[in-house]
Amino acid sequence: MSGFETAAPAAKPRILVISAQGLARFVPALGALGAIRATHRDAHIVLLTAPSTSTFAATAPYFDEIWTDDTGGALDVRLLWALRARLKAGAFERVYDLDTTPHSRRLFWLMYGRRALPLHRAGIPWSGTIPGTALTYGDPRRDAMHLVDRWAAQLKIAGVGAVLRPDLSWVARQVESFTLPFRMTAPFVLISATPGPGTPWPAERYGELARALAMNGEIPVLVGAGIPPEISTTVAEFCPSAVDLAARATVNETVFLAWAATGATGPDNGVMHLTAAAGCPTVVLYNAASDPALVGQRGNRVSILRRKQLSEIPVGEIVAALEAPKK
Secondary structure (H helix, E strand, O other): OOOOOOOOOOOOEEEEEEEEEOOOHOOOOOOOOHHHHHHOOOOOEEOOOOOOHHHHHHHHOOOOEEEEOOOOOOOOOHHHHHHHHHEEEEOOEEEEEOOHHHHHHHHHHHHHHHHHHOOOHHHHEEOOOOOOEEEEEEOHHHHOOOOOHHHHHHHHOOOOOOOOOOOHHHHHOOOOOOOOOOOOOOOEEEEEEOOOOOOOOOHHHHHHHHHHHHHOOOOEEOOOOOOOOOHHHHHHHHHOEEEEOOOOOOHHHHHHHHHHOEEEEEOOOOHHHHHHHHOOOEEEEEEEOOOHHHHHHHHHHEEEOOOOOOHHHHHHHHHHHHOOOOO
């Protein structure tokens, strides 16, 4: 024995990030998630996310652990109690709530119990919209801000640096190869028919769009999860040359497709955020059920087409927007 003892390495601070609303909110949050990682370089960061985004999130360079929120935001006592036990055992020194939903506020109460009462919560390091916590973001203009601007303002209060645009460059290290029934050097357009908010675009319009693209010499490629079967069937009937990769291409593979595609279109859904972040010329269809000023895809290669009802948007307008030169 030398008489000297080696000190045990100090435990890393544990940080929890809540982003569990699916791909349509996770992709635009990538800039905020990267900023949190840059601020807490030496921390052990745990992401609580939705089942639909957990696999994609696990490939990102921002997290040390991925936890899945299996509750779906529902009041399932059994699932909530199990999640509560895990969150309490996590011993987190700070929480970033990027969802700020009734469900994430419910998690706040489950995690902190009596400490969550207004008179006791001043010392809780929770970054979100819960009034009275140590890192409360309470800007009354919040609801009129784009979600990315909200996150930037929220994180600034918590001492997190600048929130940049979502970066997907790390995906290039995650996909070695995947098999496609066409050459990626051929002109092709991604069609993401996953329904967004409100009444969906009619299945026949997707068929007409695929046929119009094929007549222009471009391969229509269906991508995304949760596409109604009648849309896939209708597209195949209208355009037998269309390629159906819906629910087959992973999120990472969809990024690769977006890098090579001549364009992408669909309603306000997660894949449209993904293609916009990838720099693909993206035409997004909006109706009155969602507001692009608050949740819209950003980028100089993004075009927004909006009507009260999606059915009012004609195929020709979409094709013209896809063909318009982008910066």
